[in-house]
Amino acid sequence: MTSQGARACAAVLVAAPASGQGKTTVAAALARLHARQGRTVRAFKCGPDFLDPHWLALATGAPVHSLDLWMTGEADCRARLGAAAEVADLVIVEGVMGLFDGAPSAADLAERFGLPVLAVIDARAMAGTFGALAFGLQHFRPGLPWLGVLANRVASERHGGMLQEALREPAQWLGGLPKAGEFALPERHLGLVGAAELDHPIARLDAAADALAATPLGRRSLDSLPPFRVDLPTVSMTPVQPLLAGRTIAIARDAAFAFIYPANLDLLQALGARLVFFSPLAGDTLPACDAVWLPGGYPELHAGVLSACHALRDALAAHAAAGRPIWAECGGMMALFETLVAADGVAHAMWGLLPGRVAMQKRLAALGPQQLALQGTPLRGHTFHYSLSETTLVPAARTTRPGAAQAAGTGEAVYVRGSVRGSYFHAWFPSSPDAAARLFLPAPIAFADA
Structure with missing residues (x-):
């Protein structure tokens, strides 16, 4: 199958060492930060998930689709990413579980499409080990596209400095988000509580976006991010037959x-x-x-x-x-x-x-x-x-x-x-x-x- 070049835009895959680290908070905050500045943002969720997309859709103002190399298939992923890149200033993909968890994993998706990985690490009760986790996530799979690391639930400015100093490469530091109840996204037994079920969900996203805006990540221009481009297939997909016409x-x-x-x-x-x-x-x-x-x-x-x-x-x-x-x-x-x-x-x-x-x-x-x-x-x-x-x-x-x-x-x-x-x-x-x-x-x- 031949392919044709597509428009380039900024893109990031938000990942973590495990579930519960704050991927959705960071992904939705990043989307909200740029969307409210007038940029077109499109977001996706890696793997099967119904709940995180509610927050990403609220942050972007657009539907959020799943990307999974097995469930949805590579061709579907490529078509959706390509369509998003054609219209968006920024494409955000939220990972699933830990970066390398599952088959296929979020790392597989990042590698397949060249999505630079932003690692979010819950830094509570952690100092030097933060650097070890960040180094391991970046280098566990050679050649994985990489953007940097963001600390979540940072206790204080001093704590943030300790985390930053723990990194072997200072340029990998993209900042830290504080422990703050005003933008924490509540959870229940199947995952996050849906945005529509809470009072003032936009206020939560704005609080998270404000906190992110004070970090090196939030201050970076989209032009400073690696350009993301998806080669679009020139062969069109088989049209769907109207098997439910009239129903x-x-x-x-x-x-x-x-x-x-x-x-x-x-x-x-x-x-x-x-x-x-x-x-x-x-x-x-x-x-x-x-x-x-x-x-x-x-x-x-x-x-x-x-x-x-x-x-x-x-x-x-x-x-x-x-x-x-x-x-x-x-x-x-x-x-x-x-x-x-x-x-x-x-x-x-x-x-x-x-x-x-x-x-x-x-x-x-x-x-x-x-x-x-x-x-x-x-x-x-x-x-x-x-x-x-x-x-x-x-x-x-x-x-x-x-x-x-x-x-x-x-x-x-x-x-x-x-x-x-x-x-x-x-x-x-x-x-x-x-x-x-x-x-x-x-x-x-x-x-x-x-």
Whole structure:
């Protein structure tokens, strides 16, 4: 495949030695700092994630897509980065977990596309070791594009000086952010609290941007950053067939059902579907539609309200009885069981389209990339949940891990009851448009091993 040169812009991949170091805070602060100065900023999230993108989208004012060399694929990553570079002054990619964690990792993405790495290190209770961590991150993989290191949660000016002195190369120091509650982003069991759930989220981003503006990183001009360019393929992608033309898909979307990739919505529309949204938490009933998508989210935090949605429950039952499809992912599936036991042990009657119950656990129940074969075509995605289900239904299929043998009966179950299809599996629809379309068509699905 031949390629053509693309416009250059500034770019950075914000990484860390582990989760919880402050990657999202720094990435969103950097985006907000430049966006409020009138620059065009585009942000991405490395790996599967629904929550961090909420903050990045708020900071940039634009949709935030995922980049993953396995789940979304290199061609998709290249096309999205290239499109962003064509319009942006600055492209920011937030890493996932630690810089070298996962397969593929954030380091793999940085290396593949030449994205310079900004390492964020939580420096609490640390001095000289800060230098060792920074040196190791930079040199663990020879040739990794590198920008520098930023300390997070710095206790004092003196502490910051100790951290800076610990670096072997003074030019690597890009500053430090103080320990400050006014811009800390709160977390819960699946990750950060969504921006829409907090009061004055922009004020938090502005406080973080103000703090970053006082650092060497914040004072650097974009012209001083290494130019970033993505070679765009000259061969166009195969057009998506309008397999859902004329069909209306109703999608639950609110604080209980917020785990929606913008790329999935784009793909459904490219397939020809008309999308309508409804909020169970606001008391909405089911809009007129041909199919329903109940995405993941936090039904366990709103179980009392969802339990009282009797009109919606009855409408979903009538929809299923008429043979119209329902695709329910993770939290969406949880709401369809008869009972949901929340973390406090309280049992809530749910919508009852699937027999059995789900119960929240104290520990993570599953995490990682997964794929599901529909009609022999693999649909890629992932899983991440704290609840477990108990049901008399026999799984119609199970997901598999990429490139790994696994014991029989493992992987995420896919439950089918009439036209209702549910799983803990989160699908990335663009990985297989044909397979994604089948989830919203009334014809039975032939599942197989991926």
